[in-house]
Amino acid sequence: MTERKRRKPGETRDKLMEAALTLVGKGRHFASLGIREVTRQAGVVPTSFYRHFRNMDDLGLQLVDELGLVLRRMMRDARANVLQAEKLMAESVAIFIRHVQDNRSFFVFMAQGLAGESRAVQEGIRSELRFFASELANDLRRLRLVDHLNDADLDLTCDLVVRTVAFSLTDLISVSADDDYQIDQIRQRTTRYLQLIFVGAAHWQTGD
Amino acid sequence: MTERKRRKPGETRDKLMEAALTLVGKGRHFASLGIREVTRQAGVVPTSFYRHFRNMDDLGLQLVDELGLVLRRMMRDARANVLQAEKLMAESVAIFIRHVQDNRSFFVFMAQGLAGESRAVQEGIRSELRFFASELANDLRRLRLVDHLNDADLDLTCDLVVRTVAFSLTDLISVSADDDYQIDQIRQRTTRYLQLIFVGAAHWQTGD
DNA sequence: CCTCCATGTGTACAGTTGTTCACTTGATGT
DNA sequence: ACATCAAGTGAACAACTGTACACATGGAGG
Numbered sequence: 309m310t311e312r313k314r315r316k317p318g319e320t321r322d323k324l325m326e327a328a329l330t331l332v333g334k335g336r337h338f339a340s341l342g343i344r345e346v347t348r349q350a351g352v353v354p355t356s357f358y359r360h361f362r363n364m365d366d367l368g369l370q371l372v373d374e375l376g377l378v379l380r381r382m383m384r385d386a387r388a389n390v391l392q393a394e395k396l397m398a399e400s401v402a403i404f405i406r407h408v409q410d411n412r413s414f415f416v417f418m419a420q421g422l423a424g425e426s427r428a429v430q431e432g433i434r435s436e437l438r439f440f441a442s443e444l445a446n447d448l449r450r451l452r453l454v455d456h457l458n459d460a461d462l463d464l465t466c467d468l469v470v471r472t473v474a475f476s477l478t479d480l481i482s483v484s485a486d487d488d489y490q491i492d493q494i495r496q497r498t499t500r501y502l503q504l505i506f507v508g509a510a511h512w513q514t515g516d
Numbered sequence: 517m518t519e520r521k522r523r524k525p526g527e528t529r530d531k532l533m534e535a536a537l538t539l540v541g542k543g544r545h546f547a548s549l550g551i552r553e554v555t556r557q558a559g560v561v562p563t564s565f566y567r568h569f570r571n572m573d574d575l576g577l578q579l580v581d582e583l584g585l586v587l588r589r590m591m592r593d594a595r596a597n598v599l600q601a602e603k604l605m606a607e608s609v610a611i612f613i614r615h616v617q618d619n620r621s622f623f624v625f626m627a628q629g630l631a632g633e634s635r636a637v638q639e640g641i642r643s644e645l646r647f648f649a650s651e652l653a654n655d656l657r658r659l660r661l662v663d664h665l666n667d668a669d670l671d672l673t674c675d676l677v678v679r680t681v682a683f684s685l686t687d688l689i690s691v692s693a694d695d696d697y698q699i700d701q702i703r704q705r706t707t708r709y710l711q712l713i714f715v716g717a718a719h720w721q722t723g724d
Numbered sequence: 725c726c727t728c729c730a731t732g733t734g735t736a737c738a739g740t741t742g743t744t745c746a747c748t749t750g751a752t753g754t
Numbered sequence: 755a756c757a758t759c760a761a762g763t764g765a766a767c768a769a770c771t772g773t774a775c776a777c778a779t780g781g782a783g784g
Contacts, residue, residue: 477631561763
């Protein structure tokens, strides 16, 4: 039994997580989902749920872990494709929006979870955002675009950027997924928010 | 029947709305509340609910209306007490945080509703925030602190300010209501976000 | 080949849910 | 003084909920 991983790609477990995400994507709030509802959506008998999760909060926590992977993929995508410094923000926002469209349910879950019912899920998402902001700070340091900022002020700026982009989620989920015009409006507006922030960062003097 | 207002201060209706807020304040998510649960908390028989609301979404909408009043009170408070221009942001954030502490449940409800289950509630809250941002723009115009910005750019700035402050709600609700140290940290950080934004606004050139 | 055990199934039960209906009550406008 | 009607009550219902238990199964390790 040296290798304790009997499971093939844990079909049912994945089906249950996908089912929860599907329901969230259909407009339901995660906090209002029940075990029976999720198992029904997954095409599985209710008792199976307990083979993989203790309760809905537990499932939520494991969704947060997968959300982390989604965010990391997005970061890698951005690092690989944001080439010209002068279009940095426009391109980053475009990549963000593309990933939101490709993983809508995940990001809706994230937006819900920030003010959700489970403390643990809340904290998990907040910690993902903190990590994202710190990675962003590293990248900016490496690109040497913000040399006049000390570490604390750079962190402040990156936090604000991440928050601003995260708040745009609430805009994105309030328009239908195929309303290209509105989505483009949100993209432009978010880009300008970031530009405003970076103009601020460029003229920021550490002592207030 | 020229005056159709028989109701004395609609006791039960208010009790129901307060009960929902109380449950939200205790950590429950609005989307997971049921009619029976709310009536139980209000000390009222379940059928009474239907005398005042069609369903939980309806109650949510009426809560949004009251939330509007809370926000307007806060605005009035800010206008009356923010005296010195150079402390404008620090004082405004302080007033915001004080009102959040005095109406915790309302603001938790607002944070939840932004990514909530009911489209109508979502839109209601978003519209309150838009209104708030436009009032803020008016005030800033009157104070003539941002004369170099055209209307569109001033709106952009105020939107960003409101979003930033709104996002701080998720920080505030994640710390216990009497953890003065953490709350003060959030206050300072939010203030610096706003300062960063206004430094950006001060150096903003309309054509990008 | 046999045994084990993680995974999945079917049945069952008590508690809760939303909503209905017929009933009481008490303040109101005339 | 009286009729009216919004507001509140209590009992009832079928549908659904979370969870427990005993059982089936099939692939892995010996």
